[in-house]
Amino acid sequence: MAFDKVTREQDYSKWYNNLVEDADLAQHSSVRGCMVIKPYGYAIWEKMQQELDRRFKETGHQNAYFPLFVPKSLFEAEEKNAEGFAKECAVVTHYRLESDPDKEGKLRVDPKAKLEEELIVRPTSEAIIWNTYKGWIQSYRDLPILVNQWANVVRWEMRTRLFLRTAEFLWQEGHTAHATKKEAVEETRQMLEVYAEFAETVLAIPTIKGTKTESERFAGADDTLCIEGLMQDGKALQMGTSHFLGQNFAKAFDVKYTTKEGKQDYVWATSWGVSTRLMGALIMTHSDDEGLVLPPNLAPIQVVIVPIYRGMEQLETISDRMEPIIKNLRKRGITVKFDNRDTHKPGYKFAEWELKGVPIRIAIGPRDLENGTVEVARRDTKEKQVLELTDIENKIEHLLEAMQKEIYLSALNFRDNHITNVNTWDEFKEVLENKTGFISAHWDGTAETEDKIKELTKATIRCIPFDNKQEPGECIYTGNPSKERVLFAKAY
RNA sequence: CGGGGUGUAGCUUAGUCCGGUUAAAGUGCUGGUCUGGGGGACCAGAGAUCGGUGGUUCGAAUCCACUUACCCCGACCA
The missing domain is CATH 3.40.50.800 (Anticodon-binding domain)
Structure with a gap:
């Protein structure tokens, strides 16, 4: 064991990396961007799984398992979703290796074993699941479908950090199908509440529940809800998301059902997930210079x-x-x-x-x-x-x-002391640089302004909190009219 | 994926600029004795083809090329 004495003050990200390795949570593997979760780290993840799984079951969900691979034709069916993930997909093109005739004892990809259709390693499972649901759903009597899966997914990240962003990570993804929009919207909200309650009572991490802006929304969703946490270095971390998918996937995969009245209608969908990233949240919320602090x-x-x-x-x-x-x-x-x-x-x-x-x-x-x-x-x-x-x-x-x-109250106190109401652009930049944390400020509601602010300061809109106070004001950057404040922060 | 940096014993590093016998230190590891209320002391030992491949050279950890992994900054992202 290496007893590195780097403090949070000296170098926050070095402190984090050392802690993950020294506390035996995880280590780098010989696969680029992928980690080995060590027994002690995995034991913590298993506790998270148990607690979440119980809550999923209590709210009527069942676990199932869908394949790791998604045929390309299915993957591309929901265009926005496919586009959103296209740049980070691992693709399987061949199914066989053979002895390399040029290099003794080495293997090469058998060029004769090319797949008819490439397989995408799932970055998320909507496509394969909705393709499956099509066969499960005929009538309103088949609804709702309330399924969750515990799985690994792969997103080919350019820059990785243990737990926070790895090429392969573990997560759960809930995928539900409903007869009505109202029911799907309620499900989306219900699962976000499950996440928030779990984060607060088990992880002892206070969260802010809210809605993502259009540009931060999940690709293929009509609405994305999230819980946001605040780390000790003043950066925000998205800890979980719950998506209202509208009828987008039902339309893309042609999933219709017969209503009580005998009419055909598309079903309504949700999906929701949390990942091993929660391990990162846990570490960065509570731990100190002596090591990990576990609730x-x-x-x-x-x-x-x-x-x-x-x-x-x-x-x-x-x-x-x-x-x-x-x-x-x-x-x-x-x-x-x-x-x-x-x-x-x-x-x-x-x-x-x-x-x-x-x-x-x-x-x-x-x-x-x-x-x-x-x-x-x-x-x-x-x-x-x-x-x-x-x-x-x-x-x-x-x-x-x-x-x-x-432990929860201490994190809550830190978080509440790092939400700053700001009314001028200068103040915005000042607080972002020095005090850090969440900034509550007016925004004119346009993606252009949001982008511009991100470009200038690295701060993004983390969310529009639920039950946000309606309060007329002027956009922090453009001065255009605004009806409410939103939360900005630099984020992981 | 663009820019910068780093890979030497399990770990942290020195040595690299300026090539030269057996590659150095701390820590950890093994055995022993003394110890035991906050990372113990002493003695003896084991442990490295210097990230990998190729090249230059009488000779390479050191010079050159390629490659790979990790770290930092940027773009992208849960």
């Missing part, structure tokens, strides 16, 4: 117990003392690790578990054995306290609950 609801190990001892006999005594406590904690659903490795010193273990973000550390040594106490340290605030062993399970459980709330 208890997401930590693969919630409590680590470090024995302090001299000689095996003392370790035995401590183990015997802790054994029933560990059992009781586990009975309450708390994940506990008793770090009895004799190969490392306590100080080393302290630092290692801090780096990995374990919420609570319990240290117990001979002094504690005498006094009937333990030392309890919390990762987020680094506070240490000596607690009586009596009823320790209850105290730990309550502390975990309190930490979950406080």
Whole structure:
């Protein structure tokens, strides 16, 4: 393990890269732009999956799996969607290798094995799924279809960063079909609420829910809703999206159903997704210069117990003392690790578990054995306290609950302090450069102005928040009339 | 994909400009002794065909060409 001492202050992106590798979350692979998610990092992703999956099921969805490959002809059916992703598609053109006649022991692509039709490696699955739904839907009785899939997708990115943007990433994509527009719109909104609630209660990340502007919208959608988070360096991160797809895919794939009245109509669609990018959000929202900070609801190990001892006999005594406590904690659903490795010193273990973000550390040594106490340290605030062993399970459980709330509140406080109302162009640039964070400002509603602002400042409109206050004003850049403020920020 | 930078032991790097015997250090690793309440100390060891391929040369980590990976900036993007 390398103990790099780069702080967030010194070099935020270096700090991020070091943390991802040093905390054993992920590493670069020998495939360009692709990462290896290591067991500890994957355990966190699995927790996210479990929590989300439960919420999807509770809202009536079922999981299914669709192919990795999409025939080109299907892919191009919905034009806007195809165009939006065309530049970053991996394409399979051949299906066989053969021994290279010119180079001993090497293989080459068999030129005789060219595919009739190229296969696109899915950058998203609307095409293959809507092509399938066509066969599933005849009548209003077949609707709604509420399906989700956990999958990998490939987007051939030019510039990659672990978790935030990789060529291959893991995600879930929900794809639903509805008889009415109203129902599809409600589904789109419902799933965004699921994401927001998950982000707040599990990831402990506050989000802003809103609508994307036309230029930030998903290719092929009529409307894109999003949750936006704010990272510690003042940049925004899109954490999840939910799209109202209208009848665009139904029309492209000719998916009609017979209504109660016996008429033919196109079905209405939604899609929604979050990805391993959430790992990046998690890291950049809570972690500090000592390493990862995990909210208890997401930590693969919630409590680590470090024995302090001299000689095996003392370790035995401590183990015997802790054994029933560990059992009781586990009975309450708390994940506990008793770090009895004799190969490392306590100080080393302290630092290692801090780096990995374990919420609570319990240290117990001979002094504690005498006094009937333990030392309890919390990762987020680094506070240490000596607690009586009596009823320790209850105290730990309550502390975990309190930490979950406080980690969220601390992120919320940072976020709220970084939403700045701005009324002049000079102020806009000043806040963007120095204070950073979200800027709430008037915008004349045109894509031209949005583009111009992006070109000049790198700031984009992150979203138009839900239930936005209607307030007449003048566009920050053009001075044209505006009816509400929107949120700008530099973003990942 | 355009511009810049970096690849030397598991990791972090020195050496490269100005070619010359056996490639250096810290950390990590292995064994041992002492240790143990915040990344331990000492002793002994193992570990590198210097990112890859080709070239120049009596001789290449060092010079040249190509290539590949990563990092930073830009365009693009979840």
